Amino acid sequence: METTMRIGELGRATGVEIETIRYYEKAGLLPGPARTQNGYRAYSQAHLEQLAFIRRCRALDMAQDEIRDLLLFKSQPEANCECVNTLLDEHIAHVATRIAELQGLEAQLRSLRAQCKKIRKARDCAILQELAQPDAKPVVKAASHVKGAAGAHRRGK
Amino acid sequence: METTMRIGELGRATGVEIETIRYYEKAGLLPGPARTQNGYRAYSQAHLEQLAFIRRCRALDMAQDEIRDLLLFKSQPEANCECVNTLLDEHIAHVATRIAELQGLEAQLRSLRAQCKKIRKARDCAILQELAQPDAKPVVKAASHVKGAAGAHRRGK
DNA sequence: ACACACCCTGTAGCCGCTCCAGGGTCAAGG
DNA sequence: CCTTGACCCTGGAGCGGCTACAGGGTGTGT
Numbered sequence: 458m459e460t461t462m463r464i465g466e467l468g469r470a471t472g473v474e475i476e477t478i479r480y481y482e483k484a485g486l487l488p489g490p491a492r493t494q495n496g497y498r499a500y501s502q503a504h505l506e507q508l509a510f511i512r513r514c515r516a517l518d519m520a521q522d523e524i525r526d527l528l529l530f531k532s533q534p535e536a537n538c539e540c541v542n543t544l545l546d547e548h549i550a551h552v553a554t555r556i557a558e559l560q561g562l563e564a565q566l567r568s569l570r571a572q573c574k575k576i577r578k579a580r581d582c583a584i585l586q587e588l589a590q591p592d593a594k595p596v597v598k599a600a601s602h603v604k605g606a607a608g609a610h611r612r613g614k
Numbered sequence: 615m616e617t618t619m620r621i622g623e624l625g626r627a628t629g630v631e632i633e634t635i636r637y638y639e640k641a642g643l644l645p646g647p648a649r650t651q652n653g654y655r656a657y658s659q660a661h662l663e664q665l666a667f668i669r670r671c672r673a674l675d676m677a678q679d680e681i682r683d684l685l686l687f688k689s690q691p692e693a694n695c696e697c698v699n700t701l702l703d704e705h706i707a708h709v710a711t712r713i714a715e716l717q718g719l720e721a722q723l724r725s726l727r728a729q730c731k732k733i734r735k736a737r738d739c740a741i742l743q744e745l746a747q748p749d750a751k752p753v754v755k756a757a758s759h760v761k762g763a764a765g766a767h768r769r770g771k
Numbered sequence: 772a773c774a775c776a777c778c779c780t781g782t783a784g785c786c787g788c789t790c791c792a793g794g795g796t797c798a799a800g801g
Numbered sequence: 802c803c804t805t806g807a808c809c810c811t812g813g814a815g816c817g818g819c820t821a822c823a824g825g826g827t828g829t830g831t
Contacts, residue, residue: 465808475809476789484787495796497809506746513745517726518719521787527745534737541741542730549723556716559709562675566706569674573699580691584698588670588684589663622777632778637819652827654778678817 461491461499471508478508484521486511486528519548618648618656628665635665641678643668643685676705 481487514524572583638644671681729740
């Protein structure tokens with residue numbers, strides 16, 4: 458009676474790449490499903506739902522740790538949900554912080570860009586000059602603040 | 615005449631960790647310095663300036679590729695600086711895009727959070743319920759959009 | 772003689788995937 | 802019966818930008 462699906466079907470149904478699904482299993486986010494005789498993964502409806510849940514959390518930029526916590530809460534219907542609220546609040550705070558950082562960054566970048574309106578020799582480029590100048594505002598200090606964030610949002614593929 | 619400094623001094627002077635400096639050398643951002651008899655790195659003033667330049671770029675969240683390009687332009691004073699401007703414009707665009715994404719995210723998170731005002735049993739928690747619901751707006755679609763960005767700004771240490 | 776601060780190389784880990792090599796399984800078509 | 806092709810498996814490497822550690826050498830002071 459239980460309809461099961463293979464990994465490819467599950468991937469198509471959720472829009473998740475096969476390799477990512479296997480990765481979630483290895484990472485302990487998605488429980489390992491039953492196997493058919495030939496060793497293929499046989500997923501149930503519950504797996505599909507959990508995978509969709511994971512993806513929605515990821516779409517909200519939650520880390521695996523956070524998702525694991527949420528899954529745990531979900532599996533304990535009698536627990537009280539304060540922790541969920543707290544987790545979400547903290548996550549929102551992190552996102553807000555990151556936005557503020559990036560906005561500061563953008564302002565700096567725009568002011569830097571405004572230094573050079575016309576095309577000149579690199580030697581005279583005000584942008585390169587400013588980047589080379591040690592006394593350029595608290596830019597360097599900012600580095601430690603942004604720490605761990607840099608290069609994060611890199612262009613896809 | 616040339617005052618040289620060891621890696622520890624350079625680190626202190628720039629606020630960059632020793633391991634990071636060695637990493638930049640390996641990554642081709644900072645040229646490998648002369649060595650003393652015992653094999654210690656002996657950095658010149660030029661190294662210090664280049665490292666500071668790199669850190670200012672990193673503080674502006676530029677990728678290593680971008681920094682390498684900038685360093686190249688800097689080393690070609692006769693080239694024209696249009697490329698610098700273009701690079702910066704693209705970088706600004708990326709930052710702006712990321713900000714917009716995160717703002718959308720924040721709005722979603724806040725509306726999700728607003729679902730649960732009081733503390734209840736996890737079973738009844740509207741947040742968990744909404745995350746479990748497949749038809750919750752185009753959240754899932756957003757996933758592919760944010761792709762490559764998730765988990766990026768993780769809390770430092 | 773020893774402690775201690777500093778330096779070296781090389782390797783592994785973090786996150787969230789993504790991709791690849793090298794194989795097995797199974798149904799349809801020649 | 803054999804091949805083709807779509808699908809599946811495992812295990813490992815790679816991305817960026819570091820960070821941390823193991824296991825050693827060097828140089829100064831007590």
